[in-house]
Amino acid sequence: MNDRTRTIALGLVVVIGIVCAALLVRRLDTLRPPEDPNAIDESLYVNGKTARRISLGFNGLAADWYWMRSLQYVGRKIINDNDVPLDNLGLLNLKLLAPLLDTATTLDPEFLDPYEYAAIVLPAINVNEAIRITKKGIDANPNAWRLYHHLGYIYWQQHDYQAASEIYGSGAQIEGRWTVDVALRRFLADAPKLGAQRLPR
Amino acid sequence: MDTTAAITQSTTHAETRQGRIWRITAIARNAFREAVRDRVLYNLVLFVLLLTAASIFIGELSGGQERKVIVDLGLSAMLLFGMFIAIFVGVGLVYKEIERRTIYAVFSKPVGRGEFLVGKYLGLCLTLLVNVLVMGVGVSLALLYVNRGWDPLIPTIWPAVLLIYMELMLLTATALLFSSFSSPALSALLTFMVFIIGHFSADLKSLANSLGGSGARWLFTGLYYLLPNLSNYSFITPAAHGRTPSPGFLFATALYAFVYIAVILAAATLVFSRRNFK
Numbered sequence: 001m002n003d004r005t006r007t008i009a010l011g012l013v014v015v016i017g018i019v020c021a022a023l024l025v026r027r028l029d030t031l032r033p034p035e036d037p038n039a040i041d042e043s044l045y046v047n048g049k050t051a052r053r054i055s056l057g058f059n060g061l062a063a064d065w066y067w068m069r070s071l072q073y074v075g076r077k078i079i080n081d082n083d084v085p086l087d088n089l090g091l092l093n094l095k096l097l098a099p100l101l102d103t104a105t106t107l108d109p110e111f112l113d114p115y116e117y118a119a120i121v122l123p124a125i126n127v128n129e130a131i132r133i134t135k136k137g138i139d140a141n142p143n144a145w146r147l148y149h150h151l152g153y154i155y156w157q158q159h160d161y162q163a164a165s166e167i168y169g170s171g172a173q174i175e176g177r178w179t180v181d182v183a184l185r186r187f188l189a190d191a192p193k194l195g196a197q198r199l200p201r
Numbered sequence: 202m203d204t205t206a207a208i209t210q211s212t213t214h215a216e217t218r219q220g221r222i223w224r225i226t227a228i229a230r231n232a233f234r235e236a237v238r239d240r241v242l243y244n245l246v247l248f249v250l251l252l253t254a255a256s257i258f259i260g261e262l263s264g265g266q267e268r269k270v271i272v273d274l275g276l277s278a279m280l281l282f283g284m285f286i287a288i289f290v291g292v293g294l295v296y297k298e299i300e301r302r303t304i305y306a307v308f309s310k311p312v313g314r315g316e317f318l319v320g321k322y323l324g325l326c327l328t329l330l331v332n333v334l335v336m337g338v339g340v341s342l343a344l345l346y347v348n349r350g351w352d353p354l355i356p357t358i359w360p361a362v363l364l365i366y367m368e369l370m371l372l373t374a375t376a377l378l379f380s381s382f383s384s385p386a387l388s389a390l391l392t393f394m395v396f397i398i399g400h401f402s403a404d405l406k407s408l409a410n411s412l413g414g415s416g417a418r419w420l421f422t423g424l425y426y427l428l429p430n431l432s433n434y435s436f437i438t439p440a441a442h443g444r445t446p447s448p449g450f451l452f453a454t455a456l457y458a459f460v461y462i463a464v465i466l467a468a469a470t471l472v473f474s475r476r477n478f479k
Contacts, residue, residue, distance in 0.1 A: 060273040060438030
């Protein structure tokens with residue numbers, strides 16, 4: 001066998017091999033048992049603190065991964081269950097969302113988007129977790145006025161007017177707070193008819 | 202030009218301080234050339250592909266956080282790729298010369314073993330410098346692309362890049378120390394362990410504080426001060442939020458790296474000068 005023939009033969013082996021492998025993958029896709037629908041909700045192996053400890057300085061990247069995973073988690077559930085209205089995500093059984101967001105924010109405490117996502121999406125699923133994660137965000141980022149705004153709104157919707165007034169009051173003292181001011185004014189307008197006990201001065 | 206030929210040129214300045222610098226420079230230049238010839242810089246192609254793909258696709262996945270993700274991904278990849286180069290090239294620096302027996306030709310010239318080690322070390326540091334600089338420019342360009350113009354994060358990533366480079370310099374010195382007395386595989390393993398322990402050093406201190414027995418407390422406190430504290434060089438996450446380290450912090454970390462590298466290279470020279478090549 002001369003060099004040219006050998007080159008052609010080896011080239012053919014590569015091309016035919018790739019085609020065969022692709023065909024086998026297609027066949028395997030049809031043979032694979034259906035995915036366990038509960039697998040998506042499998043508990044996280046590590047909590048936020050452990051993840052931060054073992055991230056070896058890559059905690060920011062790990063936080064991004066958990067953040068994207070939480071977005072994909074909600075998105076996949078919505079796609080799988082077309083009947084659920086977007087304003088009632090509580091029906092989706094998003095039990096992994098709070099741990100995912102908690103881990104993301106423990107890995108990168110300054111990452112504001114997961115806190116905001118928790119404050120907006122989580123109340124319909126687990127309001128206590130929503131409050132806890134948003135408070136955690138305020139503790140780590142005391143100047144993030146948006147978080148005060150979101151937390152005040154959660155309390156407001158929970159009819160805890162005293163807590164809402166205190167949070168709005170604290171948020172209104174931060175620079176760049178205009179939406180908190182707007183929310184506070186709206187809250188003050190609604191509060192008398194809602195029977196608020198104590199309002200911020 | 203190989204290491205021996207380069208050194209031959211510089212031996213005319215034997216024994217003077219200038220001659221020593223010439224010899225170290227010749228060895229360093231050669232180590233850099235060797236790394237380039239070994240296609241070490243090919244990792245830059247992979248890095249550019251990674252960043253390009255991230256710039257295009259991350260926007261779809263990250264919910265509007267592509268700038269943060271690009272900085273996190275870019276700087277983490279810089280540290281990871283740099284760590285692999287520092288470990289795998291670093292452990293082979295001395296071993297390859299022994300294996301090819303070129304070390305006999307080098308030491309037949311008036312070259313000190315310390316000069317040889319420092320030259321090799323500086324050559325790899327130069328390779329890593331080129332790496333991190335190109336990668337830093339790559340991250341900046343990715344930010345420019347994603348933001349469709351100037352991004353305020355661009356100047357804030359450079360202090361983090363400098364800290365990554367210092368960490369890589371520490372790792373390279375560690376790899377060189379281990380390779381001066383053990384096999385490449387074992388040296389790579391030990392250096393990787395130092396990288397891991399270096400990022401756990403804060404835990405060593407808290408472990409020491411939580412222990413009741415004074416012996417164990419002394420041991421872990423000793424380890425905390427003895428092992429390199431690499432967690433000081435992790436500034437990737439704050440950089441992604443636009444925060445920069447203070448000049449005082451940068452100066453202190455640079456000083457720590459300088460002192461630690463000096464200690465490691467001195468120890469490596471000590472071990473290496475006792476090695477018998479007969």
